[in-house]
Amino acid sequence: MNPETNPMNSDAPLRVMLGERSYDIRFYHGNLAQLALDLRLFCPERALVVSNETIWAIHGCALSEALTLAEIDATVVHIGDGERHKTLQTASMVYDRLIEGRFSRRTCVIAFGGGVVGDLAGFVAATYMRGVDFVQIPTTVLAMVDSSVGGKTGVDHPLGKNMIGAFYQPRTVCIDFSLLRSLDEHNKRGGFAEIIKYGVIWDPKFFAWLEENIEDALGLEQGAVHHAVRVSCEAKARVVAQDEREGGLRAILNYGHTFAHAIESLGEYKERQYHGQAVSIGMVAAAEVAVRMDMAPSEDASRIRNLLARAGLPTSIPRDLEPAQIIDRMASDKKVVSGRLRFVLPSRIGKVEIRDDVPVDLLTAVIRDLRA
Amino acid sequence: MNPETNPMNSDAPLRVMLGERSYDIRFYHGNLAQLALDLRLFCPERALVVSNETIWAIHGCALSEALTLAEIDATVVHIGDGERHKTLQTASMVYDRLIEGRFSRRTCVIAFGGGVVGDLAGFVAATYMRGVDFVQIPTTVLAMVDSSVGGKTGVDHPLGKNMIGAFYQPRTVCIDFSLLRSLDEHNKRGGFAEIIKYGVIWDPKFFAWLEENIEDALGLEQGAVHHAVRVSCEAKARVVAQDEREGGLRAILNYGHTFAHAIESLGEYKERQYHGQAVSIGMVAAAEVAVRMDMAPSEDASRIRNLLARAGLPTSIPRDLEPAQIIDRMASDKKVVSGRLRFVLPSRIGKVEIRDDVPVDLLTAVIRDLRA
Numbered sequence: 001m002n003p004e005t006n007p008m009n010s011d012a013p014l015r016v017m018l019g020e021r022s023y024d025i026r027f028y029h030g031n032l033a034q035l036a037l038d039l040r041l042f043c044p045e046r047a048l049v050v051s052n053e054t055i056w057a058i059h060g061c062a063l064s065e066a067l068t069l070a071e072i073d074a075t076v077v078h079i080g081d082g083e084r085h086k087t088l089q090t091a092s093m094v095y096d097r098l099i100e101g102r103f104s105r106r107t108c109v110i111a112f113g114g115g116v117v118g119d120l121a122g123f124v125a126a127t128y129m130r131g132v133d134f135v136q137i138p139t140t141v142l143a144m145v146d147s148s149v150g151g152k153t154g155v156d157h158p159l160g161k162n163m164i165g166a167f168y169q170p171r172t173v174c175i176d177f178s179l180l181r182s183l184d185e186h187n188k189r190g191g192f193a194e195i196i197k198y199g200v201i202w203d204p205k206f207f208a209w210l211e212e213n214i215e216d217a218l219g220l221e222q223g224a225v226h227h228a229v230r231v232s233c234e235a236k237a238r239v240v241a242q243d244e245r246e247g248g249l250r251a252i253l254n255y256g257h258t259f260a261h262a263i264e265s266l267g268e269y270k271e272r273q274y275h276g277q278a279v280s281i282g283m284v285a286a287a288e289v290a291v292r293m294d295m296a297p298s299e300d301a302s303r304i305r306n307l308l309a310r311a312g313l314p315t316s317i318p319r320d321l322e323p324a325q326i327i328d329r330m331a332s333d334k335k336v337v338s339g340r341l342r343f344v345l346p347s348r349i350g351k352v353e354i355r356d357d358v359p360v361d362l363l364t365a366v367i368r369d370l371r372a
Numbered sequence: 373m374n375p376e377t378n379p380m381n382s383d384a385p386l387r388v389m390l391g392e393r394s395y396d397i398r399f400y401h402g403n404l405a406q407l408a409l410d411l412r413l414f415c416p417e418r419a420l421v422v423s424n425e426t427i428w429a430i431h432g433c434a435l436s437e438a439l440t441l442a443e444i445d446a447t448v449v450h451i452g453d454g455e456r457h458k459t460l461q462t463a464s465m466v467y468d469r470l471i472e473g474r475f476s477r478r479t480c481v482i483a484f485g486g487g488v489v490g491d492l493a494g495f496v497a498a499t500y501m502r503g504v505d506f507v508q509i510p511t512t513v514l515a516m517v518d519s520s521v522g523g524k525t526g527v528d529h530p531l532g533k534n535m536i537g538a539f540y541q542p543r544t545v546c547i548d549f550s551l552l553r554s555l556d557e558h559n560k561r562g563g564f565a566e567i568i569k570y571g572v573i574w575d576p577k578f579f580a581w582l583e584e585n586i587e588d589a590l591g592l593e594q595g596a597v598h599h600a601v602r603v604s605c606e607a608k609a610r611v612v613a614q615d616e617r618e619g620g621l622r623a624i625l626n627y628g629h630t631f632a633h634a635i636e637s638l639g640e641y642k643e644r645q646y647h648g649q650a651v652s653i654g655m656v657a658a659a660e661v662a663v664r665m666d667m668a669p670s671e672d673a674s675r676i677r678n679l680l681a682r683a684g685l686p687t688s689i690p691r692d693l694e695p696a697q698i699i700d701r702m703a704s705d706k707k708v709v710s711g712r713l714r715f716v717l718p719s720r721i722g723k724v725e726i727r728d729d730v731p732v733d734l735l736t737a738v739i740r741d742l743r744a
Contacts, residue, residue: 088460088464088467092460095460095529095535095536096529099529099531099532099535100531102704123499126538127495127499127526127536127537127538128535128536129534129535129537130524130525130526130534130537130538130539131538131539152502153502154499154502157467157468157471159471159472160471162501162502163467163471163500163501164467164499164500165499165501165502166498166499166502166503166538167502167503332474
């Protein structure tokens with residue numbers, strides 16, 4: 001890992017500035033005992049841990065032991081593993097547990113898992129008795145850099161992802177990198193798609209650092225993965241701090257996502273564990289659109305594509321998807337305003353623009369050319 | 373009606389001060405056309421009107437016509453009439469309508485009905501795509517003075533009322549007093565229980581005004597009902613402005629409600645149309661507790677009881693409810709902190725204290741003595 005970056009690699013908490021809803025992201029390296037002690041402040045009474053069987057089978061004992069030692073009175077509820085369980089029905093089951101267990105307004109809901117667990121647990125916390133405290137312990141790269149910053153919570157509807165939800169900030173987010181060791185390869189690589197995204201939309205130096213250090217970071221080398229996650233969280237935290245409720249700037253976080261959501265809803269990338277892979281394809285496509293709109297040099301699109309490929313991420317659109325199918329699906333996304341498709345397009349590494357004037361012919365050509 | 377009160381009886385909007393979430397309550401006397409024109413500002417695109425069959429049968433044509441003349445593109449969805457329909461299942465049906473109809477983030481949800489419609493529509497607006505605009509047109513006295521101010525939205529769970537919800541402010545509330553003419557007597561009187569509550573907890577002059585003018589106000593005499601509703605909204609708006617998320621002061625609004633919720637959940641006052649009746653009984657009971665705790669003169673308890681009785685409201689606990697049953701049910705209320713029952717007790721007209729040290733024996737005696 002490039003030693004120049006060490007000064008930024010502090011273990012100090014990272015503050016997400018949101019006025020009275022500000023909170024800290026805390027970092028740990030294999031220290032659930034300390035993590036649990038730090039959580040005590042947010043658990044004055046009982047806690048409900050929301051997790052899934054898969055995560056719990058691997059890390060459940062260690063977390064339970066740490067919470068017990070920290071004298072946190074915690075009950076665990078498991079939800080199914082995978083995006084298909086992120087529904088109002090699952091949320092309803094968690095409400096039942098809270099209500100039947102007579103959990104009070106001073107309950108703390110702890111999300112222990114990836115994005116599905118975090119989004120659903122956050123939505124339940126936002127809406128149980130009109131809002132109880134919520135903390136996150138993300139266990140995937142994607143959840144660490146994306147869903148644990150920004151306050152987006154929610155569940156899916158058969159006709160669309162995240163259609164039901166709330167903006168609700170956690171009281172704290174505790175990231176322990178040792179939890180990533182059990183992550184499977186495609187899940188881990190998918191998380192790095194979002195990490196690379198922050199380089200493209202916000203921080204050209206970070207993008208260059210990733211070009212130097214991507215293998216170390218993917219190998220979970222302690223300093224490298226910490227730097228990659230921390231800088232990503234910082235970038236997202238700054239964007240969110242300026243635009244908590246997605247009025248403007250926050251839209252840049254959707255770079256790659258207009259394509260990604262359509263690709264996810266149509267086929268093989270349906271399950272959340274492939275979200276990063278779909279975003280990777282979407283970033284390549286959006287970069288190519290920018291080049292053909294004469295907004296960006298083709299070298300930048302190549303650098304983006306090459307870095308994603310080195311991270312083991314897909315860069316082609318699945319062959320079985322027709323351009324018209326993808327464009328039609330994009331038009332039904334909830335971000336569509338007044339019927340115009342909006343894209344976040346990189347004008348150079350570190351800078352994006354939002355455009356709603358991409359001709360359908362150009363879009364069709366890009367999709368056709370990127371199919372493999 | 374006492375002419376002294378005329379200067380306060382302005383038709384000007386009443387501002388609820390909540391920082392960037394501030395909004396106006398607007399007043400009308402049989403002018404849905406103007407009301408709809410005023411709503412245009414909040415409906416830049418499509419609107420979804422949530423109502424119920426009962427209200428719609430009476431006022432639906434008039435509202436539809438006014439919205440059409442104001443060029444608001446509105447779709448109507450009906451929910452069942454009554455508290456038993458205020459469920460996650462009903463909310464889910466409204467989500468389906470929004471999603472299947474491809475309603476965007478710029479949708480405005482309009483609640484047209486009483487408290488059930490307002491609470492449920494507000495919860496859907498708070499959570500559809502993580503929050504869309506919301507306006508209220510309350511059609512009952514209770515919804516005008518209580519549920520349309522304060523931002524409480526939510527649905528019930530089989531084990532408790534309002535267990536699932538959110539704090540979410542409307543963009544505006546439009547009160548047209550002519551809508552009250554179709555209200556049945558017990559529903560209208562129930563709303564006056566909450567109006568009298570504001571006199572007891574906040575405003576001794578208003579209590580005295582009600583002692584003078586209760587019959588005119590109940591008769592929907594234009595100036596009197598306007599004054600009664602407006603002053604109640606003002607009182608609630610001030611309390612809410614100081615404590616939006618129910619950390620402290622807002623608890624005084626629960627005067628009468630600890631008893632009321634228990635009585636409602638146990639028996640004949642189960643349906644929302646009897647909420648005010650249950651609150652009336654709860655106010656009498658809490659006033660009696662205050663007297664026996666030596667906190668308040670017995671004359672004040674008598675004035676409260678007499679005014680409620682003149683408004684045609686019940687002042688006795690149903691004979692079939694046992695004291696132990698009521699106390700046990702109160703202990704399961706979501707407002708119970710650390711296992712201690714909390715009561716809002718009037719120390720004099722216009723002033724209340726929150727106490728959690730009422731002996732169970734005293735409580736039992738009050739309940740037994742108030743049964744009829």
